Amino acid sequence: DAGITQSPRHKVTETGTPVTLRCHQTENHRYMYWYRQDPGHGLRLIHYSYGVKDTDKGEVSDGYSVSRSKTEDFLLTLESATSSQTSVYFCAISDRNQPQHFGDGTRLSIL
């Protein structure tokens, strides 16, 4: 959908392990975003990127890091996963004056 692929789509892992989620786009859009969705909170912005190697923190960035070494890929890393990071993670892309388009999400469970 809108040229966005998130991988993996589902992952179960244990507390304390590192986890990396990948967002890949084929639209050549400048802006990329990572959100998490939790009941009662809607979607909350974790980190975003406004260009290659240009990233900034969002509302709930603690415990997460990101990297963007090329336009098409935006990686989200949980250095040491905790149970509170169990969530559904969405990647979004946009260009100037365009609404954000979302991938289909990654369901992450941390036991």
Added chain:
Amino acid sequence: DQQVKQNSPSLSVQEGRISILNCDYTNSMFDYFLWYKKYPAEGPTFLISISSIKDKNEDGRFTVFLNKSAKHLSLHIVPSQPGDSAVYFCAASAPGVTSYGKLTFGQGTILTVHP
């Protein structure tokens, strides 16, 4: 501090009638508002948006109204169809170069349209 609030967790309407979904915000810097629709196991899909220089925007069956003085926006769906059953999120953003497009979402409202 929830800057965008959707106070109705759910809404149930009959097919053919009007659905009205509401959203309130507290940050007066917000100048662009969007509505997204989300089906289970899919990502949110953009529905309609409105800039703060307008008070109404219409696209087919969907109309968004913005009341800046009340910091309130609403989405009207007329007529409602069973396929409109989904979770609806309102979102808002503030201007700025590096903050461009950073969206703050409400909690969502589950709309159910009964045949």
